[in-house]
Amino acid sequence: MNSFISDVLQNLIDKGEDLSDLSFILPSKRAGVFLRQELSVVVNKTIFSPKIISIEEFVENLAQLKSSTNTVLLFEFYNTYIELTPKNDQEPFETFSKWAQILLQDFNEIDRYLIPQGHIFDYLSAIKTLDHWSLEDNKTDVVKNYLKFWDKLKHYYKHYSEALIRKKIGYQGLIYREAVDKIKQYCVSNTQKHIFLGFNALNTAEETIIQELLKNDLAYVFWDIDEVFINNPIHDAGLFTRQHKANWKYFNSNPFNWITKNYSTSKNIQIYGVPKNIGQAKTIGSILKEIVKLKPDLKNTAVILGDENLLIPVLNSIPSKIDNLNITMGFPLNSIPLASLFEQLFSLHKKTSNTYYYKDIIGLLSHQYISPLFVLDNRNYAIELIETIKKNNLVYLSLSDLKTYSKINNSILELVFSNWQNNAKIAIETCFKIIDFIKEHLFLDKKGNILSLEYLYRFNTLFNELFSLNQSYSHINDISALFSIYKELLSTETLDFQGEPLQGLQIMGMLESRVLDFETVIISSVNEGILPSGKSNNSFIPFDVKLENNLPTYKEKDAVYTYHFYRLLQRAKNVYILYNTEADVLTGGEKSRFINQLELEDIHTINHKIVTPQVPNFEAGFKEIIKTEAVINQLKDIAEKGFSPSSLTSYIRNPLDFYYQKLLGIKDLEDVEETVAANTMGTVVHDTLEALYLPFLGKVLVIEDVKKMKPLVDSKVSEFFLKVYADGDMTKGKNLIVFEIAKRFVENFLKLEIEDLKQGNTIKIIALEQKAEIPLNIPELDFTVKLKGTVDRVDEYNGVTRIIDYKTGKVMDNEVSLIDWEDVTSDYKKYSKSFQILAYAYMLNQQKPFNFPIEAGIISFKNLQSGFLKFTKREQPRGGNKDTLITEVTLNNYFQELKKLIIEICNPKINFIEKELK
Template sequence: MQQSFLEYVLHDLQQKGVSIPECTYVLPSKRSGTFLKKHMAQIIGKNIFSPTVLSIEDFVTQISGLSQASNVDLILELYSVYKKTEIKEHDDFDTFLKWGQTLLQDFNEIDRYLIPPNDILNYLSAIKELNHWSMQKDKSDLVKNYLALWNNLSTIYGTFTKTLINQQKGYQGLLYRWAAKHMDTGDSIFQEAPIVFIGFNALNTAEALIIQHYLDSPSNHIYWDIDAYFLDSSMHDAGLFIRNYKQTWPYYQRNDLEGIHHNFLSPKKISITGVPKSISQAQYVGNLLAEIQEATPDGIHDTALVLADESLLNPMLLALPSSISKVNITMGFPLNKTVLYSFFLSFLDLQLAQSEKGWFFEDVLTFFSNPFCLLLSSSEKVDALSSIANDIKQHNRLYLNHPYLERYSAQSELLGLLFPANPTTPLDWIKRCLQLIQKLKTIGQEQNDLMELEYLYRFHKLFNQLKQHIESVNFIKQLKSVKSFFKQLAALETTDFIGEPLSGLQIMGMLESRNLDFETVIITSVNEGILPAGKSGNSFFPFDVKREFGLPTFKEKDAIYTYHFYRLIQRAKNIYLVYNTEPDVLEGGEKSRLISQLLTDKNISRYISHSIASPELKIDASPIPQIEKSNLLVEDIRTFASNGFSPTAITNYIRNPMDFYKKNILKIYDTEEVEQSIAANTFGTIIHDSLEVLYSPLINKVLEKADMESLQDQIPKVVSSQFAATLPGVDINKGRYLLVYHVVLKYLQNFVDMEMVQLQKHEVKILALEEKYESTLHIPALDFPVKLKGTLDRVDQVDGTIRIVDYKTGRVEPSHVKIKDWDTLISNYDKSKAFQLLCYAYLYFSKHGTETLIAGLYSFKNLRHGFLQFSTSDTLINPETMRTFEKYLHQIILEICDPKVAFAEKES
């Protein structure tokens, strides 16, 4: 590989006669300092004491004499200052967190760029005064309070910065302003060794002032990493800042710009590839790395994988080929991306969700489903959480209260931590989290899970930090404030990966690549909105105010990323740019303008190839899913047949043979779930059971009007008792179940009213309710017994004719119980209601041998149609009808039992 930028700097210093070990080196980042020391060791070739190598932030911090305060300290201090301002109504801490971080960022910017704070903050206040929404001459209290914040910004800034300086600490911008103000301090610190500034680009005003101050000394040097191709073009953003320094710095009136190169137009391979979605990018890069490794095994050690979108780190790690043995990851993994974070956040949400009724089942089940919750519960002698989860589903418990939980708490210490008896305070929650960490630590040590133990250690530190801060202030009293605070802390904290920084594949973010050169560079997510990032709203200063006062806008930030992009590829020989062809709102826009710029640059276009990578799609005609009947399956079918076919089971087969196989043979039922609004089958159960309770005293009795009037009075009490039996965990006195309760009442009242009208013209006698029937079928082609079984909702006698009645709570149309073509009975599921009625009639005939009867149903959603009676050419069902039905019944059962006929999925 050709000479890197850092090697060039060291060789140039040698040629100038500068003693490399005696210099102080200032670079944009600590990472580039590590590589500088590596090259230094190679060039000098002997043991030396390492010279001072500083990042620009450490350099400025030493000059300022202040220490960097943590973000948490800054937020708490800023809120304390805000609370002391003369504003009538202050936001609570939770609300303040939503805008306090943005205000802190703005303070940071005006200090880094040495803007007179009073000027810009009073200017902003005046703008808010002009822009407020009230046009009335006399402002309301709401408007006055809104404007009071902006009018007090200058006071808040002054008090805040003064407090921090008195404590000998500050945020980054304050350190920069203080250092620029006290550069004489730096003169005493760095007065002996020559200072070499290396590889800077976009300097803030404070940095530019400090660097120019040190460049007044002839022994100090500055090297820019810039290609002449970008510097000489007045339109190219990659050279925007350095061109400006060359024109405006007095230093360059007597000195040449050092660090200009001519590498960008040298022969190279630039491969631009569009890949659909983020995970596909990771998979594509994984395959690409495998190819690089296979082609030149040593080449992977001079390869950088730059993630423009750092959220791609986790899928990228999973996609790395196993052949790559050494990987160094510069970026840390944020704690808020871990499963452990979701565990603690879910635990906090569980406490926040507690109401007078207790804990809502969804919040409980969501928390219980977290892997760490399952781990904790399974490690106890009794897995109480699984027992509770099963009980919630079986008994439809919508809320869990303390009397209920006390049944299990004696068996489980964990329950006492998760479901405290008293309201949870912020400190209570933190202490419980620390106790949970200790339990998880014990489990992690037993399982030797080093990664999880590292995460636990980080969270242990975080909770102790949180505890310390909450104890030191008096305004964090609500759990919702702790939630916002915890989320901010977890977003700022990272777990660092341990690796060898100078060998193996280098995975980094865009900013970590500063000053570093690699032969092969892979950059992912080269999309608009990611690279460059584009506009962002994390500032109270409008665009025109930033331009007026010299603060950077999104245009300057775009130029920064343009420089990093081009600097990274200018010396590389193999460049792979990968972008997302299917972006959405959260993942950035179309392919980056940087790609378009490369594609339209005639001077380098001969080195570029552009393609779209997508998985190969083969659309084959999918075979119809089917299950061949093995000997074991045939045996299961025989067992099922001997136990008895129900009408529902046979109609399941008619609808879809695969459904029959899954539900009736394999016994695979729908997942048991808690019903927030009543399920159709539960609704039907309550209707059926209520009718059975109501009409049971009237069996073998001719119905009279007085009986119906008595039933009307009993309906509310009976329905209430059926709800209690079927859904013991619900409250029918409020909410949606109150509505369902009244719907059931209305259905039953309408049915009894209809029955009362019928009694005026007909004599009705109840013969049986919910009576179970069973009949053995004689099918000559089968050498094993087959039964038909079913439960008849009601059998009565109307004017001397036997009537079989089925209740349906869903909507049934009259056409569903009429048969014109008998073949449709076992081929068309729409006729399933007719099939069921004939099954019930067949069972009744088999037992009682009556000459004729009628069969039909009541559809409670369609009661206006009255009794929907089965009919063919005749409304009466007679022995001839039964013989015809028996033929079709045997035919469908023979098909089910035939070993040669597979269970096949029926197309809908």
């Protein structure tokens, strides 16, 4: 395969040109590497290397201005803004930067296309005035300021461009405009020939410069366009080249080099529809695996990433047999782990508060670059501090709070959480210190942290740039503005890969492929919204104004990508095109129009496949844990310590839950309760009622006794919230509502008690929070089995003993009734409440036998109007006899079911099998 570059070099040699005397001008620096390589092949003698530069370098030399970074240009523009805007109307830098960047893009376009500045700015101002035109002069201040802004645009432009020229710097458009002004003088004083090759979409300034050089016989221009594209008046791949051929006077009397016939040659084109981005990455890996089998040398193979976010997934999918690899795009700095550390730091300190939200604190303490700094003698004090925060429900903490709870006096704690005082200088200096801390730790660690040190170096460089900007300009007045600039710098920085650019597989973005040719091309993400990128108008200049002034719109942008896409296909023999079959409005839509166009033009035979992932066919089943000897021994230990009614009901609900909680000791993830949890409130209500009734233990209650409790409710609820909710704040928000609900629960219960007493009922308190533990007589098991639990309240109601269980949730009457005894250990949802209260009754009777009959039931604080919900034994679901009195027979029947359940739990032959939860 002859590449476009080698064809150009051969043509120049055939013309008798001395290559050493030429100046090659290319669309990108990347193409220059391949041009040097081709020179070594084409030239068979020793020569001096010709001058090889990109178009940007050439124009900079011509204009005698240096291109500057976006951030510096933004600061310079803010200087102009401040100088031309009355102090009362000036916006802070952060607000200014949001619209100024768009305006700078418009300045850039206006200059690149040589639009008369005064004309277009006056035109825009007139349009905006017409939009707000009115016969009456009653415009609001907002409208007046808005129109004033458009009037000032030409003054902003003039002042700004003059300021930049004085400093010998500029944005791309300004440099191009200055270069056009100097091109005639350059042509007079220069005799060197300039070779322009591989260009397509040229702005007006570039066209003017190249045509002036052509007119003075100081240039050759070589186009890379196929006859299929240029001869078709509606094919966007030839849009710009057709215009150049038709409009440039030079081509009236000179040949147009070149229109080729490469695209129509036979090609193997495979199109793959693949679900999702990761699927595309994996498919690229599979394609490369097949290519390597046939041709181990991948020198002429390129992977073109339509969406550059696919870089890391693609790298992870490349077959291990591929040794030589060159990546022309850098890895975005904002994607590396260290970026998240500074993101979190800025997020924490932007709030300019002395107290920090616990999630922000935990996020920093657990960060992979911060947590190791707290390790001392194999103890991680950061993890211990996090556990303390969670245990004590600390929602907002200051630095002094953190020091109090921290078990070591770690200087990094002060460094990370010291207030930045909304001062950019302090923020930058602190970030430098944090980088130094991490660097020292990485050097001491000696575990091959080369990549992490490289990350640190790049961030140190970034903060050096921020420091320099802050020194040179006085516009960064707060942390928010600093963060905005930091993000702007971070978005443009990349971590460059090192590789051999001329060997092995090439991985690049679409724009890096300009001028280059490959035999085998794999193109990913060929979806609408990516290739081409679709409609976007990030500009203050309306669409119709752009059309009138020949400024580029989304149509021209699409045509640029069309050219690059088809150019890759021109000389290629094997083409693999991948697109995402799952339309996603955020990262691209349906398959690209390029694919449809390829199929409709009917030039090549195209093989279109839909790739589906190989999903293993798993049988839907439930997990099963085998009861090994170790498991049985653990069960014996648990049985000897005692089963609780709640642990037994967790087994009824799902045996796997019982296994995880009781045998493995896996607890629910503990987190800070920002809002009081239901179980916390339940504990408070239980403890409050116990404290209120404790003085009346063993006594018959009278109305006055209960009335004396009412004034104590507030203080007791507060006391127990303070105890169980630790340092949680109960004075505001949802917590205050929960606090009031807990009080209301207790107060309503006391009212219920008073109403009961008023009706002539007698209540005698026998026990409160009564702990019970009894051995169970189960001859089938050859080890000790106990049952244990805590009963909320035992009283005598009109001479009948009642076992009462408090529930802060809602319980209905049907949840404490039972028809068949077998159901009590089989259906958790319906009968778990009955199982628990019968367990309490059984335990208390074994400890001290009752005078039967007794009652057992639940008082539900969310269903207090139903009063005491008694356990009821029914004969049938509706109607029939029902019995609320519990006798010895009742408890014996319950014990038989309890025994069966415990035997099943301890039976080595019955494994823990997961239940389907409904």
